[in-house]
Each structure stands twice: as C-alpha cells, then as structure tokens.
Amino acid sequence: MSELLDPMFGSHEHTSDRAWVQAMLDTEAALARAHAEVGAIPAAHADAIAAVCDVSRFDLGSLGTGTAAAATPVVPLVDALRELAGDAAASVHVGATSQDIVDTATMLVAKRSREAILNDARSGSDACARLADAHRLTAMPGRTLLQRARPITFGLKAAQWMTALDEAIALLARWRPVVQLGGPVGTNTERTAAVAQLLGLDAPALPWHTNRVRIVELASALGALSGVAGKVAGDVILLAQNEVAEVRESARGRSSSMPDKGNPARSVAVVACARRTPALVATLLSCMDHEHERAAGAWQAEWETLRELLRLGGGAAGGVRAVVEGLDVDVQRMRDHAGEVTVDTDALIDAALAAHAGVEPK
Amino acid sequence: MSELLDPMFGSHEHTSDRAWVQAMLDTEAALARAHAEVGAIPAAHADAIAAVCDVSRFDLGSLGTGTAAAATPVVPLVDALRELAGDAAASVHVGATSQDIVDTATMLVAKRSREAILNDARSGSDACARLADAHRLTAMPGRTLLQRARPITFGLKAAQWMTALDEAIALLARWRPVVQLGGPVGTNTERTAAVAQLLGLDAPALPWHTNRVRIVELASALGALSGVAGKVAGDVILLAQNEVAEVRESARGRSSSMPDKGNPARSVAVVACARRTPALVATLLSCMDHEHERAAGAWQAEWETLRELLRLGGGAAGGVRAVVEGLDVDVQRMRDHAGEVTVDTDALIDAALAAHAGVEPK
Amino acid sequence: MSELLDPMFGSHEHTSDRAWVQAMLDTEAALARAHAEVGAIPAAHADAIAAVCDVSRFDLGSLGTGTAAAATPVVPLVDALRELAGDAAASVHVGATSQDIVDTATMLVAKRSREAILNDARSGSDACARLADAHRLTAMPGRTLLQRARPITFGLKAAQWMTALDEAIALLARWRPVVQLGGPVGTNTERTAAVAQLLGLDAPALPWHTNRVRIVELASALGALSGVAGKVAGDVILLAQNEVAEVRESARGRSSSMPDKGNPARSVAVVACARRTPALVATLLSCMDHEHERAAGAWQAEWETLRELLRLGGGAAGGVRAVVEGLDVDVQRMRDHAGEVTVDTDALIDAALAAHAGVEPK
C-alpha cells in the first residue's frame, strides 16, 4: 500500500491492511455463527462476537507487533477479539487454526477485488468493441517486428485487443473462491459448508492448507489480464510516438521539465503494472511446496504477494479501460500511412464481436 | 535438450528440435492440403509437399544457420522445403507467415506433450488414491511449521496429494490447443478451419499472433502441476529423513562417496523440476506485450521457454508418479510417532476419493 | 508498506512513502543550493526552498492524485513545493527532470536502508562466528539430500553460515549510490558533482537515466543476502523439527489453536522474506530495457519494486540476526546423533574466522 502511488498503480480499497483484517473478522464472525447454529456455542456469544468484528475497533500497529512474534496475524487478532468479546471470549476461534482465518479472508479479499477488476476489464473490452465497430473502414499499416507490413484496419486492431481482454477475463471469471476450514491439521471440517454459505464462498472437498492450486490459478489469471492490458497500452504508446501519431491519450500527462510535452501517462502506468505482475505470479508458483500440513515460510510469503497482484491487476484493468475509453484516433493519418488502400476486415471483426457478445451478453 | 540430463528432468521426446520441426512440417503439409481442397493449389502439389514433410530429410544444422539470419526458423525451413518440393515449390507456404507455422507447430507439440504429461499425472493421482484408501487407519503426526501438531492419518495426507494433483490436472486438461493462421498481418484466415480440422486443433475467432493468453494459460497450468508435484516430493523427502523415516523411495539413489547411503533421488529430481518452472512461467507472462501485429523479441523468447516448461512439467509428472507408485510406507513407525491414537479421517478420505472418481472416471 | 505486516517482513522506516518523499525533497533542496553556489539562483531562494523541503508540509494523498495524472510523483511535488516556496518558486527544480529527482531520492533511500541492513547482517555474521568458535567440538551429523552422511561439528555449520553471510555482505557493501542529474534528455550535468557532494553520493561520468546497471547490482546483492538468510533460517527450521531437536529458537511463536506448540516464528519470517525477493530482482532485470532517453513503463515499475526489496532485505537481515543471536543449541543431542565421534574441523573454522575478521575488522 502506498498513499503516494496507489492512485497510479491501483487502488488498495479491497487489499489494504484494513480490508484484509476486516475479512479475517468477517470469517471469525461467520465461524461463531456457524457454531451457534448447531449449538456448539451459545447464540448470544455469536452475536457478541459478530458485534465486535469491526476493524475500526482494532489497532493495526499493535496487531503488527504480535504478528511478528507469532509469524501470523491471527494470534494477536484472536487475543484482541477475545478481549473485546468479554464473556464470549471462549467461543472465539473455536476449532479453527490461523490459516483457516487468513486463507478464508484472502478468498473474501480476492472475491471483492475481482468484482472491481472484472468490471473495469469488461468496460475496457466494451470500449474496444466500440472502436472495432467504428473503425471497420479505417485502414492503417499493419506492423510486424516494428516494420511496416501489409495494411489492416484499426477496427481489426481494436478487435484483437478486445478478444485478448475477453480471453483473460474468462480465465479470471471462472476462478472460484473457496472457504478454508480444517483446524490445526485439517481434520476439523464439520462447519465448513455452513461458514462457506454465510460468506458466499464455495466449500471444498478437503481443506487446502497445503494445496495451493487455487492460489496460483487466481494469480495466473491476474497475470494474464495484466499482460493483455500491457500489450494494449504498449500499442498505444507506440502509436502515439510523434513520428507515428495515429492515436493519443485524450488526457495526457505533464512533464516536470517540458511544459509543451504531453506524455501517454495512463498507458505508461498500465505498462508499469504489467511489468510487475509476472514475477509475483512466479513467487506464488515457487511457494506451492508447503511442507506437510502447514508451511514454514511458503505460506507466509503468499500474503502480501497475492494482495499486491490483486492491486496491480486492478491497476492494469482500470488503466486499460481509461486508455481505451479516452483514445483519440487520427483516422486521416492512419489512412495516409496505409496509402489509401481498402482493406476488408469485416468478417473478422464480425466474428470477434459475436464472440465478445457471447462472452458478455447485454 | 540434454542427452545427459533429460532422463532426470524430463524426456524431450515431444519437445526436441526434431519434434518441433516435424510439427512445423505437419503444419505446412496441412496448409497445402487445405489449399488443394478448394483448388487454390493443385492436389498433386499438396501430395508432393506432404511427401517431403519429414524431418529426417532436413538438416537441423543448416536450418539453424538460416534461423539466426532471419530470426525465425521458418525462412530457412520454407527455403529447404521448396527445394525438396520441386515443381510444387510455388505451392509451399501459400498465404502464411512464419508465425502461423511456428505457433501452430507449438500447439501440436503442446498437445502431444500434454497427453503424456496428463497420463503420468493421472497415474500418480491414482497411486495417491490407493494410498489414501489403504492407509485410512494409519495414524501419523500432523506437522505444521515443521513442528508436530495433532495426529492425522497417512491416508488423509495421500488424499491431500491426490486432490491437489487432480486440481492441477483439471487446469491442464481444460486448456485447448488452437491453430494459428492469418498471414503477414492476420487477415488471411480463409483456410483456418480446414487446417485446424486436419491437425486436430480448434479454430479461433481471430488469429492470435499478439494475443498470448492461451500460451500463458498453458504455462500456468504446467507451473501449477509442477508445483503440486514438488509439494508431494518435498513431503516424501522430509518423511524420509533418518530421524523421521516414515516413508522411503523403494529405489533409492546411490551416492558417489558413501556406498551405504540411499538418497531419495526421484523426489530430488521432481523438486528440481518444480523449482525451475515458476520463472519460466514468469518469462512467458512478461512476454505478452507483443507489439502491433507481430512482436520484435517477445514472441521469439517464447519458443524455447515453452518447450522447456513442457519438458520439465513432464519430468515433474513422471517423477511424482514414480515416487508415489514406488513408496515404501513404515506403518508401525508412523503409529509410534503418533502415540498409538485413533484418528477418524474416513469421511474426508471418502469425500476426496469421490471427487477423484468424478474427475477421472474409469 | 503494511502496518500489520511490516514488523514481520521488515521495517519501512527507510522505505515508506514519507521517507521517499523526504529524499526527493532533500534532492530538490540540494539542487537549489548547488545552483545558488554558482549564482544560478539567488542564495535566498535556495534557503527558502530548503526551509520548506520537509515531508510533514506535504499531503501524500493529494500528491498521489497528481502522480496518477502525470505518471510521476515529481510533477505534483514540484507544484506543491513551488507553492510553498513563494517568491522562490521560479528557482525550484531548475534544469532538472522528474527522473533526476526520483532516481537520486532512490539512491538516498537505498543508502540509508543499506546502512541498517548491513548493520544487522554483520551482527548476524558475528553471532555465527561466536557459535563457530564455541562449537568446535560439538559433533553432529552432516546431512546431505536430507539424509545423514558423515559427522561434522556444529561449529563448522555455523562457520558456513558466517562465510555465506560475509560474502553476501561484501556484494552489498561494495555497491555505490550515485547521484542522478541530467535534465530532460541527460545533457544538463553542470551541477552534478555539487549535488552529489551535498547529498553524500558519488557523481557519475554520464547521467544513467536509461542505464540501470546500478539498480540491478543493488537488487542482486539484496537478493543474495536474503537468499543466504533464508538458507540459515531453513537449516534452523529443519534442526528444530521435533524428531531432530538439535536447536530451537529461544523465543518461539505461539499457535492460535495449540497452546502447547512452539513455532520457529522468526525463522519462518526470514524464509518468507527470502522467498519473495528473487522475483523482485527478476522484475528489475526485466525492466532494464528503458527506451531511448527515458522509459515508458520500465522505469516506473522499478519504484515500488526496489523499495520492497530493500524492506524485505532488511527483514531477512534483521530476522537472521535475531535467529542466530537467540539460538538454543542442544549439544548433547547433537553428539548423541553423531554417535559420540570426534571430528576435527578446527583448521576449517580457523580459516573461516580469519576471513571473517578480515572482512569486518573490529
């Protein structure tokens, strides 16, 4: 999280410490309620616990100190929650282990983040679709290995952007957030389905404390989406070069030293996001080797890495949406560069738009 | 490819230079046949081309020289193919671009590799299923952060391995290889469906020269599978420590200096594969920024990277299968360590086995 | 930055937004003073600028908004600084470009961070030296591929840790922070030496706007140090397994579910830091391709990545120091495991200690 840079690289609304701690508290509250439903704890205790499961009641700084001592934020969080819960203290965190709380909270954070990310990505794709349809007859040079090749249309280029976005969106949309509940060694699963239902998550066949496939599936989808966003923004930067000047961002960025210069600032931010995500995916893949029933380091390395991926994935999606929605296209210049030829890309654009409509029907 | 190390890290049967060139030739042959079907080239030409599309007729060394000059193996390959094709020379590579041939060949290589990888991974998962069923009553210590926690059963541990393998298998199995055909700038798609059918690949809505989502989807699935294999092998190595000694590989590896020592050699090889895959996935994710209609470097960086991922993914899958199929389990020692308690994990194991049967019905 | 997790993964004292903005302000103040020295701006202006170059006068939130618009924090920072500077506004940021300020600030942040990191790493290495000397006669099993091999001494193992730390320390210590000053396209270098001297940095032959060797040299050294720390912590975790129990952390971490269990919490945190650094180094290496005279994305991707590396490198160094300084060694258990043999490792330990003393003389 960076107050200074989050507006450029992606909001931390859903991935901040506060959001993550609230998600842990949501999990503790749901756990208590699920236990109360079967009489394992008094209903009044569940109510009392839920009433104090509000991040504004907790001091992040002192949670941080306790986190360092225990190598998990759940130890100090449960201590603080028990203190707040008063008589219900003994009903807090029953049967659960630290990882149940952190992993479930991570799923909640991911679910909430994904909704925002998909919304931006779909809007960006829709903006591409509009460009594809509007520029069916806008001939421009095709360029391969950064050399001019045969002519295409700008509509086809926009259709390519749209299709790539749609394919990455599909990977992210099909990912399923799943509750984690198993207790110290993964055998306490009685209330798994109930907690899942309360939190709007799926329930797994087994706890997944050391099975990280769903973590890397999410990470990879975010990496793919960021990568597509980076491709689109990179094309915009290249097309906005003064020597090409076929498009430009409508709201360009200022230079600190050259007042007359306009920079493709939003595209640059998207490229920066996209350049940072691949390595974070690799970190998560290299952290799949969780030892035995709970990992000694590999799990802990996931926490901030996945949150950063969600933040940057959101930055890439929001950024590419802004770039495409605010793109100024110089049709005449494209046509001049293409040599005033006619290129028929209608069938390709139609096919792509049909697939787009199928992906995301109105 | 390494004659010395491929038996340890994964066979290059489907990923060698020869396999890849053959797949390019298969693509050229299918392209010719597809053109002949609609009379775009003479049928006799398609036959003549197909007849010489055999890698044993080509000299890899001289193709290599030409590849360096053109930054693509297709330029020298098409030159050589035209020479072999005699009168049919003019019917070779009609309407296609280098990337059509390389990308389609890569899909063929991936398809063939995946079949072998999935076969090994499924056999490994089945072996886990057998262990899960056989060791329902084998209590052993659960271990978290590498400290003893509450007891579990070895059946549950094996069920966890199985479920993780199954989830990674599902990611890899759902990936779809798709033909690439578009010509210089992605507009020549008339014969796409025909070539796809001839090669047993799917046909895309648009050429995907600069849309690399399907590349990173495949790579990520291979990374996930390798990661799960590494987790299983890592557990075996830890359980095989002399101080633990709850399992051991039935065919252990020799030491060059200590004849009395037996090393968990297969597990070590799996871990080594798994440690190498995450970065290769990152390379492919960071290479999604293909410029305009064809990339100047990002595409070329994919070639060996993806082939290496397929090889190492295969090494991990074959290795984990061998480890689990050849695992010696010391039931008494597990029980001694657990303190002769009884642990009921039947319901969890049953649920996991049911899901396994659903994933891969016999 | 994470208030919740920084105490576990590394302090943000030197790498926070506030620290980074203050370093940018230090740079602007030095630039003004350097211009005043040669009469390029009035001395009173330099004083006025220096007087307001205090991060507490700036609102990070509004700087953030402006950063997103310009794709650089320097545009809004200079705007705000000019407003605060009153009559001296025209003397702010003279001849400089955004990247001059950000890169120089990054060097200041790195220099300040490195001092703390090296201090911790050297203390950790000294603690290893004490263990090496104290345990010359403490025989224990050598273990290779996690199988028992021939006996060693714990003194030798500690000497190995020490030597590896010393070698990584040497890589980090020899890195030189260098001022950046060149203006829009790298030609305004008149005051480079003066600004360098004012800030305690080296002066380069040329501006290095698109030459990122020094960035990746620093990153690589941090990666190496983290990697060594992770190796030491990993050994501690393995030696602390209940079945081995040859060492344990004196201040172990609590479990949220098993009050009787003590976790190697500090070692786990070090391993987590070490698992996160390699990919961040890769990000910086993959961002060396700065286009022309200033990059469109590759540079911007460095900012948070390098700060995170400094934070995690600090977490790893501080953590490994705490682990080694607080290590409980069970000498009798080591000897029992080794079979009461005598192993002479004195010469090796002496050689290593001599090299250690040479590396860091008292």
Added chain:
Amino acid sequence: MSELLDPMFGSHEHTSDRAWVQAMLDTEAALARAHAEVGAIPAAHADAIAAVCDVSRFDLGSLGTGTAAAATPVVPLVDALRELAGDAAASVHVGATSQDIVDTATMLVAKRSREAILNDARSGSDACARLADAHRLTAMPGRTLLQRARPITFGLKAAQWMTALDEAIALLARWRPVVQLGGPVGTNTERTAAVAQLLGLDAPALPWHTNRVRIVELASALGALSGVAGKVAGDVILLAQNEVAEVRESARGRSSSMPDKGNPARSVAVVACARRTPALVATLLSCMDHEHERAAGAWQAEWETLRELLRLGGGAAGGVRAVVEGLDVDVQRMRDHAGEVTVDTDALIDAALAAHAGVEPK
C-alpha cells in the same frame, strides 16, 4: 542446447553436455594428479586416469540413464571412468563427493564461457565508442516516454550504450571462479589448493556446497549484461521503425511472406535473449536455500539453469556486438528530425570515452 536455435540465441560451444562432461573429467584428472603429488595415490594411476579423461570416450546416453537413477551425473561418470581406468580404478574420485566434481566443472564451464562473452561485450562496447566519437555532431531528437523531447546527439546515445555495457562488463569481469572440494560433508579439503592451481581456479576458505553466493553473483552479472544488450537492441529496433528510420541493421533478416521487407533480425534475437535471462537469475536466487550440507533439489535445479544463462548471456553479448558493429546510421535524417539545431555533448562524450579507456585500456 538446440541445434536449430543455438545460432540465434547463443552458441553452446562452452555449455553443451560434452563441454560440461569434459570439465567434470578435467576435474577428476586434476584431483588424481593432486593426490599423486603427495603420494596419496600412485603417480601412474594419476597418469592412467588423466589419459582416459576425454569426453569422446564416454557415451552421453548411458550416462544420462545413470544420472536419472542417482540424481547426479557423477555416479555414472565415476563408474564409467573407473572401468576405463583399469588398474587405477581405486584411485578415481578419492575423497571427493559428486558436488565437488559438478561444481568445479561448472566453474570451468563458466570461466571458459565468460572469456568469450567478455570478448564480445568488449568489442561491442568498443564499437559504441567509435560511434560516440564519430557522431559528436550528429544531432537527433532525444525521446522520453517515447515522445520527442529536447535534442541530443547520436554520439551521446552511443556513449550511453557504451557506458552501460562497460558497467555490466565490470560486474562480470570481477567475478572469481573458485574450486569446490570438500568430500561428503565438506571436511576433506586437504588438496583444495592443489586442485585449484591445476585448474586455474581460486581456492576458497571453506567448501561452498551450500553457500551459493558465487553462483548468484555470476548469474546476476549475466543478467545485467543481457539487460544492457537488450536496451541497446531495443533502441535500434525503435530507431529502425519506418516512421523513424534513423538507423538500420546492415544485414537485415528476410520475411517468409513479404520478400520486400527487411527485419532487424539481430536486434530481435538480442531482445529475445534479454527477455529470457531475468527469470533464470530468479531461479538461481530462489535456489539458495540448500539444506544442511547438501541440497535435495535446489542444487540440482542450478545445473541447466546456469548453463542456459551462460548461453543466453553469450547470445546477447555476441548479438549486440553484431548489431552495433553493423549499424547503418542515417545522419541526415537524424538532423532533419532534430530541426538542424546544434547540440554540444562533447564534454559528456569525452568523459564517457575516458572512463571507457580506463575500463578497458589498449
């Protein structure tokens, strides 16, 4: 290794299986000779061993089979060597462990590879120096964020390339290859200095079986050099765009579909090399956690990764040399784009050339 692609991505002359096995045999021969020097084995045995330490006498295929079984190539290599050595069999591999042979061989391979890499990189830097000197007066537009900024000279741009290459060269040149000798657990070091001297390597204070700092130092230097090469090649590709056309490669690559098109093929190959190296560095950094006295997977993962880095680093260095040595510069077009201004970059170019001469005196 790829017969098809090595000419494009880098020669395997020094990194092939054969080269690596020969280096292992060189190590075994030196070990025998060092033992014979002190009478530990008969001199005739050392001669007999040395006589058969020739890779052409060994079958890589059968070594490969044995490698997979033992998870080390040294077990089958020593078996085969003993068979060839006849009466001297008992004097083969005395006191050594597998890792001694592999690590020392890796140092030999790295040393031989580095010489070729540095030679190419220095020639490339010299070519940049010539361009810097020749184009002091060639004004051209400076470009930042891919937008035109103030004018520079092409001489200054070439000087920037040169300086970056020189700094990366310095990192690689200062790396020291060091012999590995310690036996099963790192305590057999009596002949270390002798073997080091025979092989032209340095001798370490301690064996470094699990201290991988020198591996990642080498890897990082190769990553830095590749990164600089990629920056230079990337600039060439951008300057060679038809719309810019200020430079072009003198020997451009053919297209398979457009005979009239010339591609910047060498630059593309360099970029492809540079895109592949960062992740390989990350793999090596993430593999520093070698357990205890010898790793179970982390070490084995290094073998091919480091060889690939050496190959790609060589490809990048050789490629950038070819690009710069063969660069056609369109001086008039640069001046036209700059607007016929005069830019004085003499002092900067002089300073850079002086530093270059210091780095690499004639």
